[in-house]
Amino acid sequence: MTSAPATPAYDTLVQLHRRLHRFEHLQSIAWWDQASNMPPKGNEARAAALGEMAALLHRMRTAPGLRDDIARAEQEPLDDLQRANLREIRREWQRANALPEALVEAKSLAASKCEHAWRVQRPTEDWPGFLENFRPVLALAREEATLLSQQSGLSRYDTLLDRFEPDMRSATVERLFADVRGWLPGLIEQVTQRQARAAVTQPSGPFPRAQQRALCHEVMQLLGFDFDAGRLDESTHPFSGGVPEDVRLTTRYREDDLLQALMGTIHETGHARYEQNLPRALLGQPVAQARSMGLHESQSLAFEMQLACGRPFAAQLAPLLVRHFGPQPAFEPDNLHRLLTRVQPGLIRVDADEVTYPAHVILRFEIERALIEGEIEAEDIPALWDEKMMTLLGVDTRGNYRDGCLQDVHWPEGMFGYFPCYTLGAMYAAQWFAAIRRATPDLDVRVASGDLAPVFDWLREQIWLQGSRWSADELAVRASGEVLNPAHFRAHLEDRYLGD
């Protein structure tokens, strides 16, 4: 038996990230609690507590000795996995160090103020009021992007995109989205015309909360969620939070709408299984984290869109619906599948089907890229929004701020660069399912019979257990033989919506 070579600087970094992971655990549970449990008067104390923790984490991530530790670790005899971890450690360190603490704090305060006011300004259509708080948010995001750009040489928008989707560049996003822009409006046209001729029976409610909850739990079990390492609760805005060792999903129930909570839960379960199956031995290290937000969305959309909205899965879903709500014509598998694949251009991104969804994302990407690069100003948003909604979806949003450019929380929170991840995720998900199909030619038969192992085994091996070991491109090549290729997404949509 030979002992491992001495790697003192690397070990110091590993120890630091173990401590960060422990503090982030408390932060994550407090966030989850804030969204799903916390009574209103707890908010001020919670915000102060989370602010204190954010400051502590920033200090730990920018401690003066780290620059040397990283440089020395890079000279140590590391194995491949350690080297991958060190690469991710350097990435995190660089991003944290580019920003002075004053900017981090100013960003957090401006975002908090803007988001808080937005909750009221959105329903009251107060665009001028919103602009007042949003301008500083935008200015600080540009400042951050400029600092990061000086350090990395990337374009300003690319530095923000890189936080959510490492190594992805806007030039690539533009190429991918230009492709979609080319065929999407025509596809939407064809699909809606075709669906206008097909009758769909709507489920007949009400659907009591307690039964919906029981149904959601059962579907999560079917999808392999580990209830010994996570929970499902309720919140106004559903999300997947917590920590890999204890994943906290939330959903929301509407008694007049069965599918919203159900499909939302399936979506979040995809996120959850990624987290629950990240490489265990390295948990807490950057290399053991999810690769990117696009990859994360590819898991939720693989579960929700690729798997659960497919015709074979309807055979699994239908009996569960009958068991919890009694038989009704809407639950007949063919009808259920028609319900879950209904296409309808609309105003709201989060309510969009998988065919029109990319249009919402492309519009936001184009606007936020121009905002960060300084090509347009905040006051230009509404006109651009109207114009693009008309071009992409044929929907008129003039004068409608609430269901137009004020509908999302991302910009009020200063979260620029996230939106592309949704559609990158949808593209990746289609690519993964194409690969799964190649590996398991009788996939549809197996899914219809309730055997979901071919899907889960592939995702576990190819995506979940890989953590951040590879770049997204390398991960995609290893898993599916090629880097992200939007042809799979188009083929999936054409097959599902225009096939026989």
Place this chain on the structure above:
Amino acid sequence: MTSAPATPAYDTLVQLHRRLHRFEHLQSIAWWDQASNMPPKGNEARAAALGEMAALLHRMRTAPGLRDDIARAEQEPLDDLQRANLREIRREWQRANALPEALVEAKSLAASKCEHAWRVQRPTEDWPGFLENFRPVLALAREEATLLSQQSGLSRYDTLLDRFEPDMRSATVERLFADVRGWLPGLIEQVTQRQARAAVTQPSGPFPRAQQRALCHEVMQLLGFDFDAGRLDESTHPFSGGVPEDVRLTTRYREDDLLQALMGTIHETGHARYEQNLPRALLGQPVAQARSMGLHESQSLAFEMQLACGRPFAAQLAPLLVRHFGPQPAFEPDNLHRLLTRVQPGLIRVDADEVTYPAHVILRFEIERALIEGEIEAEDIPALWDEKMMTLLGVDTRGNYRDGCLQDVHWPEGMFGYFPCYTLGAMYAAQWFAAIRRATPDLDVRVASGDLAPVFDWLREQIWLQGSRWSADELAVRASGEVLNPAHFRAHLEDRYLGD
């Protein structure tokens, strides 16, 4: 307008405690979550996260500059409230500084191991297995007590008692408990003989969980709990946790037992209102914290025993029970009161009525004092337990570890010095109600009519809003004209259980 005098050292200490309060917030919410939500596989990561936080807090509380800051602050021109805060800051600092970090960690690990194993050893009656883990817990508690004793000059047990009940000494506890020992066995004898002649109708279940939950919420509302600043959830062992700004109560429901969850909830609501009404402007400072655990128990017992088990309150409780479970003979107010004041010597402390409860506490106090002072060893516990249970309650516990000396979590967790607080709390509660009665001679009529303001207003002014401004003795004198006087407790029991 004159500006406040410069108090830079004091201000530094205030700032430190503000930060401690914020980190303790995250710690408290994580503890609550661990007890009421966390799935089993989350435990390891949670323990690591809480351990990391405990280490951070200990480092902050023992930072090298604090000794000087405190000394300098003591020379600054402080007002009375600031001076009281500084006194409490010094108290906390002294306790934290007496212990080397290695001992703090060793204690935490030994307690965690012993408590974890105890969960299985208790039901399997594995006393020898328990002893093996308990000996190190006891050894470390003695080491802590020795270090604290060297610093303070107090006896070893007194240093542990002082953490939960500042300024209380075992000589005083012994005097108070000797008094109780003198009259309690005779009182129990008289009460049980008398009650043997009175018929009591038991409630007829089952009592569905959802209705019990609704009842508990309604009773909490009646008792003034602020649901905008707290919640009620479920856990195996009910407790009151969270932070003053967001109090988290838990209870447990048994469908065959209506009163357990209800009375447990009323008890925890007493703790909660103390926390919710601590002095707001100073929140986070030691002077704004609850005075002691005995005072804390005096609030829960004021709510549960003094108020809710009294005959007048039965008139309020009865219609609520009828509303949630329909009418039944057991809910008739006189019968309800008889149910809530049933006295029965038994094995289990947490199931004990208010008359026999002090016997359980006196026994534990006598044993743990001798353990910490080195007069007995861990292996002597069972024989002493049997002997004292027989003397105090006439109950035979020989060979029964599970419902004997293994029943409580306190000793496995290394929590020596807490037990006396339960009975000190019961005594204080009786003293507070005697004072409330003097201030409001028609108290019973008002409570029976649903006017609980005389109770809550008195407690708010005299106890809750005082925080830790005064010593417990000063607080008692200001509130009730005398220091803790056990005659009120005896008078209360004799009046309630032997009166007409």
